[in-house]
Each structure stands twice: as C-alpha cells, then as structure tokens.
Amino acid sequence: MTGYRLPHGGARIDRSDTVAFTVDGRQHFGLAGDTLASALLANGVRVMGRSFKYHRPRGLMAFGVDEPSALFTVTTDGVREPNVRATEIEIFDGLAVESQNRWPSLDTDLMAVNQLGGKALAAGFYYKTFMGPVIGPLKGTRFWMVCERFIRRAAGLGRPGTAPDQSRYERMNAFCDVLVVGGGMAGLHKAVEQAEAGKRVIVCEIEPHWGGGADAKNESEIRRMVDLLQSHPQVTLLPRTTVWGFYDGNTLAATERVTDHLRTAPEGAARQRTWTIRAGHVALATGALERPIVFAGNDRPGVMLADAARRYAAAFGVLPGRHLTVFTNNDSAYATALALREAGANIRAIVDLRAEIGDAARALADRAGGRLLTGYAVIGTKGARGLTSVSVARYRHDTQSFSGSAEQIETDALLVSGGWSPVVHLASQAGAKPVWDDDLQAFLPPESRGPWSAHGAAAGDLDFGAGLSPSPAPVFEIRHPGKAFVDFQHDVTADDVRLAHREGFRSVEHLKRYTTLGMATDQGKTSNVPGLAIMADALGKPIPEVGTTRFRPPYTAASLGSIAAERFGDLFPHRLTPMHDWHAQNGARMYAAGHWDRPESYNRPGETVEQAYFREARTVRTGVGLVDVSTLGKIDIQGPDAGEFLNRVYTNGFAKLAVGKARYGLMLREDGFAMDDGTTWRLAEDRFLMTTTTANAGRVMSHLELCLDVHWPELRVHVTSVTDQWAGAAIAGPRSRDVLAACVTGTAVDNDALPFMGIVHGAISGVPVMICRLSFSGEMAFEVYCGAHHGTHVWEALLEAGKPFAIAPYGLEALGTLRIEKGHVTGAEIDGRTTARDLHLDWMLSSKKPFVGSAMMDREGLTDDARWTLVGVVSRSGEKLKGGSHVVAGDRDDPGPSLGHLTAMAFSPEMNAYVGLALVEGGANRIGQHLFATDPVRTGTHIPIEIVSHHMVDPKGERMHG
Incomplete structure (x- = not known):
C-alpha cells in the first residue's frame, strides 16, 4: 500500500x-x-x-x-x-x-x-x-x-x-448583471464587491466547496464571504456547477450536478440542471492548472502533480505515499512540500531543475526536510504497477544534457510541478486570443475588455507566499531515453510531437489533429503548453510564434441528458400541430419533419407505409383527401406600406393584388439564389397573411425583420409570426368542393364565389374559418384555416361532411407523391444552390421592379445553360429509386461523371411507376434521354431512368383550375 x-x-x-x-x-x-x-x-x-x-x-x-x-x-x-x-x-x-x-x-x-x-x-x-x-x-x-x-x-x-x-433533468434560464465563474478567493472577492455595489450576481463553482485551492489559513475569510453572499437577496450561489460554454452576447452554458452525489434523489428532484445564463458582465476567476514536466516514465502510477497532493491532504486527509519526492522548476512546490511535511508526510528529496533558488524557497526546503538537489532533473522512474524509485542526474540548461552518474532515490510518490497555466478556455471561447507571458511561461487572457474580465490566477496573478517567485524555469521536457508523455489521456509522447514536425505538420491545429494531443475530455488542460514547447523547440521558434490552439465548448464534458433536459424520447424536440392527438388516436404513423411531428401515413391493419401512401394518393387523385398543413409558416404583415414591402421581398408583384385574393410568390436571397416560396393572401388593404414552407418559417421571418430594420426602416410595416395561432387543413381532390359545400356556412364556395386563388370567410360547425382555393397536390384544393384551439373540431367536421364522398386523411408520404407527380418544389430543390431559372420559376421574375436578389440573379454563372435544372425521372426497370442517387450516363462499370442527383422519389399511382425529381446538368435539353440513377455507396443500385418533364401529371393545370 x-x-x-x-x-x-x-x-x-x-x-x-x-x-x-x-x-x-x-x-x-x-x-x-x-x-x-x-x-x-x-x-x-x-x-x-x-x-x-x-x-x-x-x-x-x-x-x-x-x-x-x-x-x-x-x-x-x-x-x-x-x-x-x-x-x-x-x-x-x-x-x-x-x-x-x-x-x-x-x-x-x-x-x-x-x-x-x-x-x-x-x-x-x-x-x-x-x-x-x-x-x-x-x-x-x-x-x-x-x-x-x-x-x-x-x-x-x-x-x-x-x-x-430514467433520471430527471432540468433547464434553467437566468439573467444577471455579473456572472462570476469560479468560487475561489478571487471569485468570492469579486462577487462580494459586485453584490455590495447593488448588482445581481451569480457565482458558479465547479467543486462542491467554496475557496478553490486556497490554504487552510484562508478558511475563516472564505466562510465570511460565503455567509455574506448567501444572505444577499440579489446573489445566487451555484456550487457543483461547471460553466462549459461562452457564446455570443455574453450567453454562457453551465451544468449543475444537483443530486449526483446522493444515493437516492428526493422525489421530483433533478439529477442535473443546465443553466443558460445571460450576463451583463462575466468575471472569469477560473484559476490556474499546474503543469507536468515531460520526462521518461512520467506516467507511472505514483507520479502526481504536486499541488494535487497538497489538496488531497488538506481536503481529505489523504497522502499519495509514505515517502515523497518533489520535482519542480518553480517556487510553488516548496510551499507544497512544507504543507505536506506539516500534514505528516516524509519528504525524501526536493529535485529542482534550477541551479539557483531564492532564500525564501531554500528556507521552506529546510523546514520540509529531505535532501535539496538543485540543478538536478528526474530522468527516469521504476516500478511495476507503481512507483518505487526515481533516477536523478545533474542537468545542464545550456546543452540540455546531464553530467555525472545517475542516482536512485527510493520513493513511492513523485510530486511534479512544471509551472502553472491560467485557465484561458472560456476567454478563448469568447473570442480572445491568448497572450504569451515570458515571466510565467504561460498563455494569459488578453487585458480585460468589454463584457468580460479575468481575475486572480486566471489573469496570471499567482501568489505562492512571501518571497516566492511565480516564474518557472523555461524547461518543459527532460530529454532522455524512454517514453516521455505529453498527453496522458491519448498516449502522445514527446517523440510523437517531433515526428509530426518531421512529417510536415507544423501548425498547432494540425499537430493537435495528427497526434490527438489535447483532444477528448482533456482539452489541453495538462498537455497544451508542454506540447507547444516541444513543437517550438523542433521548429526553432519561441512558443508565442508557434501559437496555441483556440479552445471551444465544452470546457469539460456535459451530459447529453442535461442538455436535452425534459426534451427526451426522440433525437430532436418536436412541435405538435393542433390536430396531433387526433392523428395519434386514428392510426397515424408519426414522422419527424424538421421540428414537427407529422403524420407520415394512416396505415390500415396489415398495410405497409408504401401501400398506405399509394392508397392515400390515389384517393386524392380520384376523390377527396384531407391533410394537416398547420406546420406551414404563417406571418401576419400589416401596415400602410405592406403591399410595397411585399413587392420588394418577392420576385413577382404584390402591390396591386386585390383584397380577397392570394398569389404564389418566390423570394430570392441577396445573392440571387432562391430562398423560399409560398402563397400570400391579401386580407385587407393594409394586411396580408404570408405562408412559407415549414422548414423555412424561421428563416423567412428573420429575413423580413432584417429588411425592415436595416434596409427599409422607413416602411410602415409590422410583421408577426402567427404560425401557432392558426390551424390549417388542405382538402384536395375532384370532390373537395362538394365537401365544403356540405359543411361551410356564411359563404358560397362555388367557382364564382371562390375561384382559383380566391379567399372567403365563413364558418364550419360554428367555428369561423378562412378558406383559400389553392393547390399543392395539383388537384382542385382548398386550404381551411381556423383558430388553433378549434383545429381538431374543424378537422373532424370536414371528415364528417366528407363521408358521403369517401374522404380519407393523408400524410406526408402521399403529399410528397402528389407534389412530385406535379413537379412542385420544396426545400429539397430550393437547397440554397438553385436559382429561379433552375426550377423553371423564371416566369415569376418581374422585369418591372427591383426586388431582393434582382441585382445578382443575372450573373454569368447563374444563367449558364449547363446549370443543373429541374427535371422529372421515371424508372425504366420498375426498380425503386433512391433520393440522393447520382444521375450518370454510363453503365455500372464505367458510370462517368455525375450529371446531377435525385432530390425526391416516390411510387406514382397515376403513372404506375417509380418516379422522382432531379437536378440535372442542362436538364431542359435532356428530356427523353435514357440515363442511370446510381447509388454505389448506400445501395449499390444502378437503375435505368428516362428524363421527362418535371410536370408529370396534368402539365396544363386543368385539374386545379377547373
């Protein structure tokens, strides 16, 4: 033992x-x-x-x-x-x-x-x-x-x-004037100062106890400050809380270990809690970490950081061995040696790389006992599963060599101190570039500025006691035969760092990735500076010229449970439509579509998903179907200049759109690429309801706000997201008008009252509704909107009215099939790389007005006839196509270059074949060509296809206009 x-x-x-x-x-x-x-x-x-x-x-x-x-x-x-x-x-x-x-x-x-x-x-x-x-x-x-x-x-x-x-996790949002990260002496002093100045203060400390690594002599002062802070009404103290991420806008992420230390948590208590803290100012009092020295056998059990041994003795009454040896290049280890001696340890020797030390250090060495070997280095260790002895020899700094014979010192614990590295991780995450300090031989945060500041040891303010210098000797490695470890977690040796240099990996970022130095849970805490020093030596440059890696979140591991908190049960959190419970209770197979749970299909007993969506799509084409479209983005746009505003953000005209009419619109990004499409309804002279694709609802809202806040602040317009305020159902198929006629009151729904792109207001089963005749399926169709809390009621009323016409609900798979047959685009085609012309939407590009993207859309590269353009594809062999497959001209053995890829596929009940949409090079000129859809990595398929028009069903639009 x-x-x-x-x-x-x-x-x-x-x-x-x-x-x-x-x-x-x-x-x-x-x-x-x-x-x-x-x-x-x-x-x-x-x-x-x-x-x-x-x-x-x-x-x-x-x-x-x-x-x-x-x-x-x-x-x-x-x-x-x-x-x-x-x-x-x-x-x-x-x-x-x-x-x-x-x-x-x-x-x-x-x-x-x-x-x-x-x-x-x-x-x-x-x-x-x-x-x-x-x-x-x-x-x-x-x-x-x-x-x-x-x-x-x-x-x-x-x-x-x-x-x-089965553990419970929680999330918390907090706001404060000052967030103090670190509950050591410097952090507590800062917290008291700010609290007494009337600030709202949060203090996070990674350990269960306050005071950090402070000596016992500071215990009464620590207790005084903690008592004061605990009684202060504007201070929140969070022990066992690790701040691991520093993000834009002084937003920080922290994990509190609430009950990890308990055998049984109180009923209802969380295991961990993730805090999102938004602070006016962040005071980083994160301390400094002692560094190891790189020498042969420095990883043997029994080799420990010197200050760690002191803290185990002070906090837990535990020593790492009976006979201790200290190996150092700085003064801090002398105070540590004395503290351990006073705790009852036997100090065998203090081995100091420096030939000369100060009087204060020498006095501490005398009191600690044991031999004082200045100008010596540890060159090796012995022991099977634990340290039994160390080898020391005289060290010459000028030649980095040894003189005289090695000496063995029997010891069961070697306490190493290679200097101190201030914890700069959070400052680096905040965007600060660490600055090298020659005196400390360490990287420091830059001078405190703006929304954050560094304090105490984190700022390089190291105090080891009267007369003791914080400056270490600039020696990070003792070169001697044997494995000398730099990164103890990944077994990266000094030789590995030099090998990376010889093989051309000169950048610190390349060094990190090639050797795995400082990765995983370590994140460079012990290995960073010694590794950089060895690389600098190999390059013949000083350490600051070599630089350091930039640290990124998390500072240390954060559990996925705490990050997800109450959002569990699936990979992503999902939003639910107002009719979600009805779908779940009526056989819907739910599907994660972006942030939403949506019905994939309504499988009858014994049906596969494919069989269900074939049936549902056929029902829409021949009769009538009902689909939940509540997930569409909805933005209420109001104000005297609303029409002019839409004229500028859409490629086509909206200023003269009549009240009670809707229009299909296309938006471009400023660089001329397509961003989103949807319909916008004019409800009054100064009010419009814009609908967007489900996936782009947030993006479009941000785009509109940017335009109003930055580009056209003079426009008198307000935009409000109302996606969650409206429930939406699309009723589609040849019998759709018959269903509406059977249940809508307060308005006619015939062709005169409700023509294509017309809007009417009425009621269904006593609930006010707004109906617009428009179609995503290609069939005659109507979108019915009502208040979200009435969604299920109106949905059920539509189904009841549709029973004589064999109405059936349909899900995303059938909806996707219908839109593919019709050639309507979604985010799969509006993918950030396509233009209006690529998607055959150039008919929507107005030549009478400027709009967002109009200045860039005609660049040479965006009008090239060879660009990938939208086409339809049909499987010629009857094999099932795979979305994402490449379109090629050659056979399986020699496919040739990719000409494009499939964006979507489905089985078409209308065409009785597997069909798809694709973006293909020079697509308009390839109609009728026989090519192949190849997917060698995922499925190994190479399927013969025919390129056809993207309008595969009802190309003239007679059904939806009829």
Whole structure:
C-alpha cells in the first residue's frame, strides 16, 4: 500500500460516517465527503486506469477537472455513464463504478501487449499502416476494410450503455448583471464587491466547496464571504456547477450536478440542471492548472502533480505515499512540500531543475526536510504497477544534457510541478486570443475588455507566499531515453510531437489533429503548453510564434441528458400541430419533419407505409383527401406600406393584388439564389397573411425583420409570426368542393364565389374559418384555416361532411407523391444552390421592379445553360429509386461523371411507376434521354431512368383550375 489516510485533517470529510462503494464489483470503504479519487487513494489503490493506446497502467495525477487518466464508468440501475473523472465522483453508499479500457481486468490487462508495438504505434500510425493495398489473398482490397472493425472495437475509452436513463433533468434560464465563474478567493472577492455595489450576481463553482485551492489559513475569510453572499437577496450561489460554454452576447452554458452525489434523489428532484445564463458582465476567476514536466516514465502510477497532493491532504486527509519526492522548476512546490511535511508526510528529496533558488524557497526546503538537489532533473522512474524509485542526474540548461552518474532515490510518490497555466478556455471561447507571458511561461487572457474580465490566477496573478517567485524555469521536457508523455489521456509522447514536425505538420491545429494531443475530455488542460514547447523547440521558434490552439465548448464534458433536459424520447424536440392527438388516436404513423411531428401515413391493419401512401394518393387523385398543413409558416404583415414591402421581398408583384385574393410568390436571397416560396393572401388593404414552407418559417421571418430594420426602416410595416395561432387543413381532390359545400356556412364556395386563388370567410360547425382555393397536390384544393384551439373540431367536421364522398386523411408520404407527380418544389430543390431559372420559376421574375436578389440573379454563372435544372425521372426497370442517387450516363462499370442527383422519389399511382425529381446538368435539353440513377455507396443500385418533364401529371393545370 502507498496512499493512505492520515489520522487527522481533511476539511471535507466526516470521519464518523463510513461509506461503502464498489469498483469492478469489489467493495471499498471511504468517508462521507470523499471523492472516488480520494477514497481509492486512501485505500492504497495505485492503478486507476489504462492508457488509450498502449494500455499502460495509470494512476491518479490531478485533483479536479484536469485529471487525464483516472476515468471510470458510473453504473446506476443499469444506466452507464462513461469517462467520468474519479476526481469529480462524490462517493455515496451503493455507488458502483467500472474501470475502463482494459481486458480482462485493470490489474491484468492483456492489451498491454501494445507496449511492444513501439514505433509501429507512433502518431498517425492508423493513417499509414492500414491504408495501403495488400497483395496475396487480399489483393484488390484495402487493408483498412479488413482491419476497421477490429480497430473500432479497440478504440475509445469507456463504453456507453443502451438502457434508457430514467433520471430527471432540468433547464434553467437566468439573467444577471455579473456572472462570476469560479468560487475561489478571487471569485468570492469579486462577487462580494459586485453584490455590495447593488448588482445581481451569480457565482458558479465547479467543486462542491467554496475557496478553490486556497490554504487552510484562508478558511475563516472564505466562510465570511460565503455567509455574506448567501444572505444577499440579489446573489445566487451555484456550487457543483461547471460553466462549459461562452457564446455570443455574453450567453454562457453551465451544468449543475444537483443530486449526483446522493444515493437516492428526493422525489421530483433533478439529477442535473443546465443553466443558460445571460450576463451583463462575466468575471472569469477560473484559476490556474499546474503543469507536468515531460520526462521518461512520467506516467507511472505514483507520479502526481504536486499541488494535487497538497489538496488531497488538506481536503481529505489523504497522502499519495509514505515517502515523497518533489520535482519542480518553480517556487510553488516548496510551499507544497512544507504543507505536506506539516500534514505528516516524509519528504525524501526536493529535485529542482534550477541551479539557483531564492532564500525564501531554500528556507521552506529546510523546514520540509529531505535532501535539496538543485540543478538536478528526474530522468527516469521504476516500478511495476507503481512507483518505487526515481533516477536523478545533474542537468545542464545550456546543452540540455546531464553530467555525472545517475542516482536512485527510493520513493513511492513523485510530486511534479512544471509551472502553472491560467485557465484561458472560456476567454478563448469568447473570442480572445491568448497572450504569451515570458515571466510565467504561460498563455494569459488578453487585458480585460468589454463584457468580460479575468481575475486572480486566471489573469496570471499567482501568489505562492512571501518571497516566492511565480516564474518557472523555461524547461518543459527532460530529454532522455524512454517514453516521455505529453498527453496522458491519448498516449502522445514527446517523440510523437517531433515526428509530426518531421512529417510536415507544423501548425498547432494540425499537430493537435495528427497526434490527438489535447483532444477528448482533456482539452489541453495538462498537455497544451508542454506540447507547444516541444513543437517550438523542433521548429526553432519561441512558443508565442508557434501559437496555441483556440479552445471551444465544452470546457469539460456535459451530459447529453442535461442538455436535452425534459426534451427526451426522440433525437430532436418536436412541435405538435393542433390536430396531433387526433392523428395519434386514428392510426397515424408519426414522422419527424424538421421540428414537427407529422403524420407520415394512416396505415390500415396489415398495410405497409408504401401501400398506405399509394392508397392515400390515389384517393386524392380520384376523390377527396384531407391533410394537416398547420406546420406551414404563417406571418401576419400589416401596415400602410405592406403591399410595397411585399413587392420588394418577392420576385413577382404584390402591390396591386386585390383584397380577397392570394398569389404564389418566390423570394430570392441577396445573392440571387432562391430562398423560399409560398402563397400570400391579401386580407385587407393594409394586411396580408404570408405562408412559407415549414422548414423555412424561421428563416423567412428573420429575413423580413432584417429588411425592415436595416434596409427599409422607413416602411410602415409590422410583421408577426402567427404560425401557432392558426390551424390549417388542405382538402384536395375532384370532390373537395362538394365537401365544403356540405359543411361551410356564411359563404358560397362555388367557382364564382371562390375561384382559383380566391379567399372567403365563413364558418364550419360554428367555428369561423378562412378558406383559400389553392393547390399543392395539383388537384382542385382548398386550404381551411381556423383558430388553433378549434383545429381538431374543424378537422373532424370536414371528415364528417366528407363521408358521403369517401374522404380519407393523408400524410406526408402521399403529399410528397402528389407534389412530385406535379413537379412542385420544396426545400429539397430550393437547397440554397438553385436559382429561379433552375426550377423553371423564371416566369415569376418581374422585369418591372427591383426586388431582393434582382441585382445578382443575372450573373454569368447563374444563367449558364449547363446549370443543373429541374427535371422529372421515371424508372425504366420498375426498380425503386433512391433520393440522393447520382444521375450518370454510363453503365455500372464505367458510370462517368455525375450529371446531377435525385432530390425526391416516390411510387406514382397515376403513372404506375417509380418516379422522382432531379437536378440535372442542362436538364431542359435532356428530356427523353435514357440515363442511370446510381447509388454505389448506400445501395449499390444502378437503375435505368428516362428524363421527362418535371410536370408529370396534368402539365396544363386543368385539374386545379377547373
């Protein structure tokens, strides 16, 4: 046993309360207040993980969020949460965790044979080893295709589960004048200052306790400040809360661990809560992280960051070993050595890379005891599954070499301090470029500016005690034979960084991706600066010229459960139409369409989806069908200049549209490409109702607001989204007018009263409705709108009135079939790359007025006859087409270049064939050509097709105009 519990000390633990927990099914005991890390350390457990690539045994290295190796899977009621740091797991009776990335066990991992791979497993080995063709029995097959499944099985660390998570999660929105990130001394002082100035303050602290890494001598001051803040009416304190994202507009994301530390959560309590915080000002008091030094064997269990050892002793009364050695390049480790000596540790030696140290550091060394070896370096470590000794030798800075013979020091814990890195992650996310500080040999946030500021250690204000300097020696690596690790989580060595340099990966971003340095849960917390220093040395440049990676959210892992919160049960949150319950109760097969749940089809017993939509589409073509169109975007446009406004945003004219009439309109983006289409109804001289496609409702609304706020603020117009205020149903088919005549009161619905694109107001079953005659299906059709709360009532009334005409509801699949047959476009064709001419909508481009996009739509590239244009396709073999298939001219063995792709497909009951729409190069000139729809990756199909007009059914529009 090495680590052990001290008989005294431990500010966070309750020695009267013993807690039982299991690791890999084996029971251990800790004390209330322990983390999994401190409890295992107290139990003498040295190996807490296996490294990613080499499966080397790894022990505890850090105290908090910077721990790279001691990762476990928490198993709760069959739910698995992988890659949780032992330092962040608060133990409770019944806690069960599993170690990761080992087989069959943590102590005996057969995958450790990977250590024999040597240079074969160096950086980028998977790019170089498994990509070449192999001769022999695998001739013609890429070796990767054979090895991929084995590699993927070995990759990764923790294994997620498949059981549904029954925990409850919450979301919160909060607003404050000042958000303080970090509850250490600097953060608490800032919070008190702002609270006393009358500001609304939120303080987030990642740990359960306040004060950060402050010494015990500050305990009374910490308690005073926390008491003051807790009693202040405008202050919210959030312990166990990690701020992990800094976004535009001073919006920050944080996750609060509400009941993770409890065996049983109170009824109704959330497990975690995601906070979206909008702050007037953000005070970053995120502290600084101690860095390791890169040397051979620096990953052996028992090698730990020096300040982490101090904090385990102070917080939990635990030491990492009986006989401790300190290895440092800066003064902070001397205060740490003395603190550990006073806690009861035996300090064997302090090894300092610097030949000369200050009087204050030397005085602390004398009090800490042990040998003081200045001008020495640790060049290696020994021990099977844990440290037993270290090798030290005299170090020459000028030549980075050693003199004299190496000396062995028996020790079971080596505490390393390679300097400190202020936590700049959130500042970087806010857009700040970190600035190199030569004195601290670290990157700092730039000077506080605008909506955020940095404070305390996060700003480089490091205070280790009277007379102790915060400046480390600029030595990040001790070059000596043996594996010297830079990134402990991904097994990235110093040699890997140099190999990346030799192979041409000189940019820090390329270095990161080629070697995986600083990826996954580590995010460069311990590895970033040492890795950059080694790359800078290889380039012969100073570190600031090499630069640093820009950090992005999340700062540390955030659970998907907390982000989704109450929105669960499907991949995306969905909106429901007013008639949703009716659909669900009447056999609808629901389908996620963007943010909406919509009926895909109404399957009768024994019907497949295809059989159902064939039937539904045929019903519309021959009789009458009813479809829910409540999801269409609806925007109320009012004001004296409303007509002029629409004239400017649509390509065709709207200013002279008569009241009681609707018109089909097309919008372009400013660059001349199509943006959206829909119909707009004139309800009064100064009022219009615009409808948009479901997918583009939000985009169009934003576009209109931009036009009014920025381009034409002089126009007297107001726009309001009313999508949720109206329920909509489209009744379509040759008998649709008969159904309306049977149930509409207060207005006639014959051709004189309600011609094509006409609007009438009446009632259905006592509910006021607005009806417009327009068609997306190609048949005679009418859209019926009513207040959303009356949607189901009107829907049922229409179905009741339609019974004599065999009316049937139809879903998205049938709707898609009808529009494909007719050649009507949707977002599949208006995809941001097509123009009005590409879609045969150039008849809508007015030559009498300017409009958004008119100045750019006639550019040479947008009028080229060879552009992809809309066509119809018909399967000549009867095979089912696949949306997204490429259109080619050649056969399967030599298909030739892609001429375009299928945007949509369906089986057409009208044509008794599989048909589709496609965007094809020079499409207008290819009508009648026989080509192929090929999909070699997904289905391996190569289907003969004929190019036809996109108007495959009723090209003259006689049905919908009749």
